[in-house]
Amino acid sequence: MTSFLDPLISFVSAHAGLAYLTLFLAALLEAVPVVGSVIPGSTIILALSALVPGGDLKLQWVLLAAATGAVLGDGSAYWLGHRQQRKILNTWPLANHPRVVQESESFFHRFGTWAVFFARFVPPIRAFVPITAGALDMPPAKFYAVNIPAILLWAPVHVLPGVLAVSAFHDYFGVPHQGHLGKHLWILTVVAVAIVLGVTIWIYRRRQNGVVAEAKPRA
Template identity: 40%
Template sequence: MSLNEITHTIMQFIEHHQAWALPIIFLLAFGESLAIISLLVPATAIILAAGALVGTGVISFIPVLIAASLGAIIGDFLSYWLGKHYHQQVISSWPLNKYPKMIFRAEQFFQRYGTFGVFIGRFFGPLRAVVPLIAGAMHMPTTKFNLANIASAPIWAFVLLAPGAFGVPWLETLFG
């Protein structure tokens, strides 16, 4: 099944079963934020598409924003916790041991930018879920990590949802 088909199927399900929208968005953002799972979950495309459902009035913006933010915060914190408590074992395990360059880049990124690296790392594709793992492995203080994590998650969710949420109504107004 292609990414397009997966996205379409999930969007149809949400459209017909709106009560499931928030748990699905939460779980997608959570999975997208987990170090290993994020490599397997096509959450970014689906959350972008969910923005279009917001734009058409199928689901509401604020609850979806909150669900995506909470999923991202909890997923990143779990990655951080795993890194802090199982640092070397996690990094040397499959599938992360298949991507040593990604781990190395995340370490460099974190060393260069510190707490700000956790904040900005959320917006860099494959590094997104690895940065919290590395932050934990490098024993970044939990308070500093949480500040960056909690501050960046709603912005990340907004950036993904906004094009569909605000673009669809604008296009409908423009092209009637």
């Protein structure tokens, strides 16, 4: 992986426009069924985000490129599933990955609409849940109501760790970098993680309460 990332980082650091395009494509391809399970999209995004503290890339454009790619990737997969319905799950190349397809279906049935949210943070089913949501006839309004907020959290959760790690490295060794970026990003990271954890706990408790209510004998 290092032999692949090192020349990529060196190249895109000298060509900012291509760096943003690479981020966009990495996020988009990561959302494509089957392809997303082999493309190291998250690793590429994390690696390129490390160029932000040195001023090679701008944080806002990195976040925008990653989020836009994810929205288009998830949306394309969803609409393909929505149009083809369940038969798409038994068609090549998905038919060659029955275990992951089954896991994505089970994940969807277990969490319902919120599966679209949680799948954004769980590889490799991240690349299969959007098309599964479409194949199982999830309404578009429900899909996007959960998918877009998930991506808006997913992007900073993937980008900020690389930015913070390099920013901390620069601070420790006295390497000049752009402003006091790290201090502000720590706050954003904590908020993003807190939101993800809060939603996860809320969904878990809600489901547990539902199970308990169903288990109670009726009078």
